Every structure is written in structure tokens, then in C-alpha cells.
Amino acid sequence: MNFLYSIxxxxxxxxxxVKGADAFVDNASGIAKKLGISPVIIGLTIVAFGTxxxxxxxxxxxxxxxxxxxxxxxVVGSNIFNLLIVAGGSACIFPLICDRILLKRDWPLSAxxxxxxxxxxxxxxxxxxxxxxxxxxxxxxxxLLQLKNAKQEENVAPEERSMIRLLLFLLIGIVAIxxxxxxxxxxxxxxxxxxxxxxxxIGLTIVAVGTxxxxxVTSIVAARKGENDIAMGNVIGSNLFNVLCxxxxxxxxxxxxxxxxxxxxxxxxxxxxxxxxxLCRIHTLDRKIxxxxxxxxxxxxxxxxxx
Numbered sequence: 001m002n003f004l005y006s007i008x009x010x011x012x013x014x015x016x017x018v019k020g021a022d023a024f025v026d027n028a029s030g031i032a033k034k035l036g037i038s039p040v041i042i043g044l045t046i047v048a049f050g051t052x053x054x055x056x057x058x059x060x061x062x063x064x065x066x067x068x069x070x071x072x073x074x075v076v077g078s079n080i081f082n083l084l085i086v087a088g089g090s091a092c093i094f095p096l097i098c099d100r101i102l103l104k105r106d107w108p109l110s111a112x113x114x115x116x117x118x119x120x121x122x123x124x125x126x127x128x129x130x131x132x133x134x135x136x137x138x139x140x141x142x143x144l145l146q147l148k149n150a151k152q153e154e155n156v157a158p159e160e161r162s163m164i165r166l167l168l169f170l171l172i173g174i175v176a177i178x179x180x181x182x183x184x185x186x187x188x189x190x191x192x193x194x195x196x197x198x199x200x201x202i203g204l205t206i207v208a209v210g211t212x213x214x215x216x217v218t219s220i221v222a223a224r225k226g227e228n229d230i231a232m233g234n235v236i237g238s239n240l241f242n243v244l245c246x247x248x249x250x251x252x253x254x255x256x257x258x259x260x261x262x263x264x265x266x267x268x269x270x271x272x273x274x275x276x277x278x279l280c281r282i283h284t285l286d287r288k289i290x291x292x293x294x295x296x297x298x299x300x301x302x303x304x305x306x307x
Contacts, residue, residue: 003194009187013180014213020176021217024050027170029227033159034166040099043222043233044106044146044240050174051214051234052241054181056249058211062203063250070203071250072127072258076265077208078215079114079239080300083272086216087235087285088293090223096285099229106236107277109142113243114270121263132251139244177214185210204265204304232285239273261307272296 024047032042055078062070090096098107116138120131159166188206197206215238222231250256279289 002190006187006191006194009183009190013182013184013187013210016176016180016183017213017217018180018221020173020178020180021051021214021221022173023169024173024177025218025222025225025227025230027166027173029225029230030159030161030166031163031170034161034163038099038229039227040102040229040233041146043227043230044102044237045143046170047218047222047230047234048237048241051177051218052238052246053174053178054185054211054214055238055242056246057178057182058185058207059246059250060253063254063256066254067203069258069262070207072247072256072262073203073265074207074211075242075247076262076269077204078212079242080265080269080272080297081209081212082215082235082238082242083269083276084293084297084300086212086219087232087276088290088297089216090219090231090235091285091290092287092294093220094223094226094228095287096223096228096232098232098280098285102229102232102236103277103281106142106146106233106240107273107280110236110239110243111270111273111277113138113240114266114273117243117247118263118266118270121258121266125258125260125263127247127251127256129252129255132248132255135244135248136252139240139248142240142244177218181211181214184213201304205301265304268300 028042028047029039031037031046032039055074059071059074062074087096113135116135117127120127185207188210189202192202192206215234219231219234222228222234247256276289276293283289
């Protein structure tokens with residue numbers, strides 16, 4: 001009975017995620033046109049933050065309850081999933097041409113944030129309140145930097161829907177995504193425990209994948225609609241938000257101590273961020289690279305399941 005209930009929760013969660021993401025991408029794009037803001041900025045901010053609500057809820061709750069392995073595993077695992085599966089899966093559907101600003105500014109910033117996290121964990125496998133404060137300050141600086149270059153070129157098709165309608169349906173999309181993410185995580189976590197998995201493994205796999213489902217669905221929907229900037233902006237923006245804001249808030253509320261394996265996972269995240277950034281600087285993120293990214297994730301999953 002518990003097994004079937006868990007499966008039902010996952011299915012219901014997916015329905016909320018798909019419908020919410022569709023409304024979210026459509027209305028975020030409309031707002032970008034209405035305000036004359038670049039879609040990549042919408043992807044890096046509103047869409048990225050909205051799809052990261054499940055990670056925020058799970059990590060903060062886990063930190064407050066002292067479940068530090070889930071808090072860190074969720075963020076690191078989600079970022080790995082975002083980069084390899086969300087971006088890779090989107091590229092398999094529709095080749096992604098990365099925005100110049102994304103490649104020159106935001107993707108490197110994501111690598112710097114992950115490098116900071118590696119350095120913090122390398123010292124004593126601990127994130128103190130002071131270190132969390134550094135992450136939050138960097139998050140604010142990054143956000144201000146993104147908003148500084150928010151305006152886009154003029155030649156944009158006019159948006160006929162009213163701003164009130166766009167904002168209303170954007171909010172409905174965010175709420176549906178958040179609810180869908182939480183329901184899916186609850187069902188997936190319950191299923192994992194029925195199967196006898198450890199809390200650490202749950203954090204890195206089921207919870208991380210579950211809380212990243214909004215990013216996956218949103219980016220795939222964006223890719224199918226031809227909104228490349230929103231698709232990739234969502235991935236990189238979410239990864240920045242996860243490390244700088246979510247871990248920052250979690251560790252400010254309760255300093256985090258982790259196992260050595262968390263350092264290895266963070267190092268892996270840093271390496272793939274740099275490798276695929278360099279690759280995308282010289283090559284379009286097409287189906288071939290997308291398949292390579294998915295294969296990298298499958299190899300990573302096999303490693304953590306066996307260790």
C-alpha cells in the first residue's frame with residue numbers, strides 16, 4: 001500500500017510540475033517582452049529562483065532539523081543534475097546556443113561559487129555562519145550584476161497580454177511548480193526508504209533529482225518553445241542560487257558539517273562545470289554534447305550507488 005501511495009504521489013507531482021512549468025515559461029517570456037528585458041536575465045533570475053523553491057524548502061528544513069547531509073547533498077546533487085541532465089536533456093531536444101553574457105559572466109560565476117564551497121569544505125568539512133555570510137553577500141552582488149545589464153535589444157514582438165494577467169499566471173506557475181516538487185520529493189523519498197536507501201544517498205539522488213524536476217521540466221518546455229536563453233539561464237541561474245543563496249541561508253540558520261564524500265561530490269560538480277563551460281565556448285550545445293552530458297551523469301550515479 002505504501003509503495004503504491006508513493007508512486008501515486010510522484011505521478012501527481014509530475015502533473016503539477018508539467019502544467020506549472022508550461023505556464024511559468026510562457027508568462028516569464030511575456031513579461032520579458034513587456035518590460036524589454038532580455039530573456040536570459042528572466043531565466044537567470046525569476047525562472048531560476050522560482051524553479052529552485054523546492055531546493056530552498058528542502059535544504060532549509062533539513063538544516064533546521066540537523067539533517068545536514070540532505071541539505072548539502074540536495075544542493076550539490078541538484079546542481080549536477082541541472083547541468084548534466086537538464087541542460088543535456090534540453091540540448092537533445094533542441095540545440096542550445098548559449099548567450100554571450102552567460103558564457104562570459106554567469107557560468108564562470110557558477111564555477112567560482114562552487115570553488116568557494118570546495119575551499120570551505122576542504123578546510124574542515126564544515127560551513128560556518130561566517131562562510132555562509134560570504135556566500136550570501138556574493139549572491140547579492142551577483143544578482144545586482146545580472147540586473148545591471150537587464151535591458152535587451154529593441155526588435156522584439158509586442159506582448160498583447162496585460163501585465164496583471166502575466167504576473168498572475170506566472171505566480172500560479174510558481175505555486176504549481178513548488179507544490180509539484182514537494183509532492184514528488186515526498187513520494188520519491190518515501191519510495192527510497194521503502195527500498196532501504198540511506199539518508200545520504202537519498203539526499204544525493206532521490207531528493208536532489210526530485211527538487212530539480214522543476215528545472216528539468218521548465219528548461220525542456222523552454223527548449224521546445226525555442227526559448228534557448230530561458231532554458232540555459234534557468235540552469236546556470238538555479239545553480240548559482242542553490243550554492244550561494246540556499247546553502248548560505250541553510251548554514252546561517254544552522255552551521256553545516258558533512259562527510260568526506262560531500263567534498264568529492266562538490267569537486268566533481270566543479271570539474272564538470274568548468275569542462276562543459278570550456279566545451280560550450282567553442283561548440284554549440286547540441287545533441288552530441290547533450291548525450292555526452294547525460295552519459296556523464298549516468299556514470300556519476302553508478303559511482304555514488306556503488307561507493
